[in-house]
Every structure is written in C-alpha cells, then in structure tokens.
Amino acid sequence: MINAHTGSVQLDPQGESYATRNRGLSIAGIGAAAPEMKLHTVAQAVLAGASPLQVLGMLEDEQVAPRGVLDDWCDLLEDQRALPPEAWDVLAAEGIDQDSFGPYDFVSVYLNNEMYGEGPRGDRIRGWDQSDSLRVKLINLDEHSHYYRLVDFGPKLHDDIRSNFSSGSHSFEIMSIKPAYGAPKVAEMQWRAGWGFRPHYDVIQQPDVFPRPVDEERLSPYLDGHGHVRLGYQYSTAARGGDFRFNPPPFIIGSTAHPSPSRLREGDGTQGLVIGQMTEGYGVAKMCSHRQHPLGSFCESDISAFNPYGAKNIDTDGDGNPDVLWFPPFLRNPNPAGGDIIPPTGAWKTFLWINPANGTLFIDPANPGAGYWADLTYAHGRPVPAMGDISAEIEAPRASGQVFYQFDDLFHDNAIFSPHPTSSEPVRDR
Secondary structure: OEOOOOOOEOOOHHHHHHHHHHHOOOHHHOOOOOHHHHHHHHHHHHHOOOOHHHHHHHHHOOOOOOOOOHHHHHHHHHOOOOOOHHHHHHHHOOOOOOOOOOOOOEEEEEEOOEEEEEEOEEOEEOOOOOOOEEEEEEEEOOOOOEEEEEEEOOOOOOOHHHHHHOOOOOOOOOOOOEEEEOEOHHHHHHHHOOOOEOOOOOEOOOOOOOOOHHHOOOEEEEEOOOOOEEEEEOOOHHHHOOEEEEOOOHHHHOOOOOOOOOOOEEOOOOEOEEEEOOOOOEOOOOOOOOOOOOOOOOEOOOOHHHOOOOOOOEOOOOOOOOOEOOEOHHHOOOOOOOOOOOOOOOOOHHHHOOOOOOOOOEOOOOOHHHOEOHHHHOOOOEEEOOOOEEEEEEEOOOOOOOOEEEEOHHHOOOOEEOOOEOOOOOOOOO
C-alpha cells in the first residue's frame, strides 16, 4: 500500500504483523516435545562426536533423553491424530487419566508450528445443538505464542460433489463461514445482528447464516433502523458477563445523507443490540482508557497519524473537513476489562494490529516481551502462551455442521486440526 502520510510504499498493517512475526521465528522456538526436535537433538549429538552406542541409546532406550524412542517419534510424525506424551503430562496435572480426556470435548496441541488433536471420540468431536457449550483444552508445547481461532463452517448448503460424482464424503460444499471463538469483538456483534450489520448500508442480512430449523431455535429478534424485525444469535447471560449495548447513531446505520429513521432496538423495544461485556473468545483490546476518556464520549486522542490510509472522522475547527480521528463512544465497551468493537473498516481496521496508544505492533514498544497488540484484539486469534495452556469454553451460535475448524492464523498452512462432528448432518435441514 501507499502510506497516505508519507507517500512511501509499505506493507499494510495486517501484512506488517505477519511479516514481523515470521521474521522473528527460529529453531529455538520449536518445543523440545516435537518429534522433529528430538531427531534434531540426536543429529546434533552425532555432529558433536557421540559414539554409536550413545546414539543408539538415544534412539532406542526409554531412559535416555530425548523422551521416547525413534518408533514413537516416527508414529507421531506420520499421524497428528494422537497427543504427544508431554501433552498428557499437562492433563495429568489436572488429575486426568490418559485416554479419559476428563471434562474436555477435544484437546488440541501446538507443536513445531503444527496442531495435533484427539478427544473422547478420537479424531472426531461430539455433535452439538445451538447454544451448547463445548470445552477444548489448548496446549502449547512450543517456545513462542500460538493463536487459536475456531471457525464455524455451518452445514452443507448443497451436496453436489457426493450426489453427482459419488465421492467427497467430507468435501466442503457451499457454506457460510463465520468465526465463533478467537476473533475480534466485532464478530460477536455480527452474530447478534445475524451477520447483517454493514455501516452506512442499513441492515443487509446475509443468506444462509441460519439455514436449518436447528439454527433458529435460540435466535433473538431485534428491530433494524426501519423497524423491520430481524433475527440474530445472542450469547447467553452467563456467557456475556454483563451487557454491552451496541447502539450506533442513525447516520451509521443509514448514511449522512439518508440516516435511518430509528436506532437498532432489541425485541423488547430498548435501544441498542445487547452483546456481552466479557464474552469468552472475543477480543479484549481497549482503544482508550476509561479514566482518561469517560464512557459516553469519544476517545479524544487523535490517532490519524497511525492510520496509514489517512482516515479522519471529526471536524474540530469548524471548516467542514474532518481533521482528527477519534474513536466513537458507541463502539466502547462499558466494562474496563472488556474489549471494544473495532470494525474492519477503513478508519478502524488498522487498529486490529496497530496499537492506537503508540502506533506500533506492540503493547509496549520499550518491552516487546509484553506482547503484541493483536494479542488483545484477537486479530490472529486468542493467544496461547509459550509452553502454556488454556481451557476454552465455547458457546455454539449454530448447531453442529460440517466441521469444527480450529487453526492458528499465523501458521494457517500447517497449524490446523479440524475434527468432524459425530452427529449425522444432512444437507441444510438437520
């Protein structure tokens, strides 16, 4: 892109994030539990002058490091549908016996920038109904952060490959892909709007977001800017952890020239669409401090210099031209610990990766070890810390469909593990 302030060619903020993160990768980031790293350890020992007997011990003796033996490492290399022993150590610390999986519906493990997975149903996961909760254990055995995002593919909307070509039992037919965990806060708002809210275009409902009766059982009505009844998914009261009313002004719902006649309203007539203050799995980044900029007001710090597209939205000197970029009050979460809605629009998409407080990718550029701004926005997913683990509680906005699609956005080519649900899932009308 061309930076609107400097005229220079540069990576866009998303590309800068990917490039910076990948530039810092090295073999030191691969966890010792990886079978590839165990083989590397043996190779290093050979290069350092280990005797044939010592090397044989490393490959065949359970009591000699690295952990396990060559056959175990090769099995794991060939089949990622099993957990490494080091992952079972993490589960054992929770009192979970091997192969029981305790309370978890699935266990996903990051290792050598790939994902391994297994659950009570092997490489599949139980089917679920709309609003069911699924528990997933995320274990990172690498020496750098990984990210977790769950995408709901929904049901197959047709079955042409199987019906016309007698193949493709797990083919991905036309689908409606939506993030359901490890996504920016704006994704939760879109579930509530039925994936129909587009700034300045009224409410435009996408087709086939909730195509089956089982996807409509727990939908909640709301009224758009023209008083039309719409449907969307609202997370449970327990999951929301307090209410955050998304209440954009009429010119945002419609346009400056043609504002909507009324605000968005819940089915009971109250203004604003209710989403959660603290819904798990959605971003927690704050665009400004409640102490410095009270709720109900703009974040009155001009961040236009950090937006390379040159966006500005407020005219402060009365000349009819916007001269600053202030974050608006209707996108601010009332909970000091809850994430703000950062829309993927020209004005705000930059700040899914760029910290509005300092214009860098980092939470604190003086201390890069404190993490990246994207760790808070969930622009790459929910972070799973190096050599750490998370127990994720995931509320399902739709009933089980084609696949439980899990991945790390930074390593999407390799770090994917996506079990298919065990429930039968006929096309469209389960």
